[in-house]
Amino acid sequence: MKEHAFFLSLGFTVDQTQLIKEARHYIAVFERIEEQISDYNEMTDPGVIRQLNIQVYQAAASIWAYKRKVLGLILRCEIVSNNMPLLVDHTSREAAYFAKRLKELNEGKLKPLPEAIIKENVFFLKIMADHSKFIGHLLDPSERKLVDQAREFSNDFDQLLFQAQDLDHMRPQSETVPLLDQFLDQNRVSVVSLRDFKKTARDLIEACKIKSSIPTLLADHVYREADHFLHIIDAFDEHLTAIKK
Structure with a gap:
C-alpha cells in the first residue's frame, strides 16, 4: 500500500498538489505501521494483533477510498495525469482485497x-x-x-x-x-x-x-x-x- 501511494504520487502533474499531498500522507501512514509491526513477533498478545488488524484495515479502507476518488477524477476528465485508469483501479482492487482479508482474519471467517x-x-x-x-x-x-x-x-x-x-x-x-x-x-x-x-x-x-x-x-x-x-x-x-x- 505504501508503494502504491508512492507510484500514484509520481503520476500526478506538478499542479495537482492536493492529490500529491494526500498520496504522501498515505506513504507516511503505512511507514508508521511498518515500524510498529517491526516490534511484534510470534509472542505478541493476540489481542494486540487484533487491534493491529483493525488499525491496518482502517488504513487500507481509507487508501481504497482515495484511489477510487482519483479514478473518478480521471474517468470524468477532471484531471489529466500519468496514472492510467486501469492502474488506479488495479491498486484499489488490491486495497479492497487487503482490507477484506484483514476483516475476515479478525472475524475468524x-x-x-x-x-x-x-x-x-x-x-x-x-x-x-x-x-x-x-x-x-x-x-x-x-x-x-x-x-x-x-x-x-x-x-x-x-x-x-x-x-x-x-x-x-x-x-x-x-x-x-x-x-x-x-x-x-x-x-x-x-x-x-x-x-x-x-x-x-x-x-x-x-x-x-x-x-x-x-x-x-x-x-x-x-x-x-x-x-x-x-x-x-x-x-x-x-x-x-x-x-x-
Missing part, C-alpha cells in the same frame, strides 16, 4: 477450500494480467521483443482468468480435488514464467540495459506480487494433498 482456491486465483490472475499490460505500455516502443513478450503474457493470463471465472461459476465441491489440482498446476506454470520475466526485466532496468519509464521499485513490486501468488498456489496445493491423504 474461512471460506471452504474449493471456493477459497478459485476466488484467490481469480483475483491474482487478474492482477497478473494487469501487470503484463502495464509492462507492455511502460516499456519504450523500441523494445519490441520485450513488448511482444509482455503482450503474450497478457493474452495468456486473460485466458487463464476466463477459465478461472468459468470454474467459479461451476462452483466445484470438495470431491473435485483432481480438477482443482489441474487448475493450480496450470496456473503455476504460467506464473513461474511471468515471475521469471519480471525478474529479468527488473534486473535489466536496474542495470539500465533496457529503455522504459518503469521505476526499479515498480519492477520489483510486480515481481514480488508474482512470487507471492506462487506461495499462495503452493499453500493451496499442500492443503489439497492433505485432503487426498
Whole structure:
C-alpha cells in the first residue's frame, strides 16, 4: 500500500498538489505501521494483533477510498495525469482485497477450500494480467521483443482468468480435488514464467540495459506480487494433498 501511494504520487502533474499531498500522507501512514509491526513477533498478545488488524484495515479502507476518488477524477476528465485508469483501479482492487482479508482474519471467517482456491486465483490472475499490460505500455516502443513478450503474457493470463471465472461459476465441491489440482498446476506454470520475466526485466532496468519509464521499485513490486501468488498456489496445493491423504 505504501508503494502504491508512492507510484500514484509520481503520476500526478506538478499542479495537482492536493492529490500529491494526500498520496504522501498515505506513504507516511503505512511507514508508521511498518515500524510498529517491526516490534511484534510470534509472542505478541493476540489481542494486540487484533487491534493491529483493525488499525491496518482502517488504513487500507481509507487508501481504497482515495484511489477510487482519483479514478473518478480521471474517468470524468477532471484531471489529466500519468496514472492510467486501469492502474488506479488495479491498486484499489488490491486495497479492497487487503482490507477484506484483514476483516475476515479478525472475524475468524474461512471460506471452504474449493471456493477459497478459485476466488484467490481469480483475483491474482487478474492482477497478473494487469501487470503484463502495464509492462507492455511502460516499456519504450523500441523494445519490441520485450513488448511482444509482455503482450503474450497478457493474452495468456486473460485466458487463464476466463477459465478461472468459468470454474467459479461451476462452483466445484470438495470431491473435485483432481480438477482443482489441474487448475493450480496450470496456473503455476504460467506464473513461474511471468515471475521469471519480471525478474529479468527488473534486473535489466536496474542495470539500465533496457529503455522504459518503469521505476526499479515498480519492477520489483510486480515481481514480488508474482512470487507471492506462487506461495499462495503452493499453500493451496499442500492443503489439497492433505485432503487426498
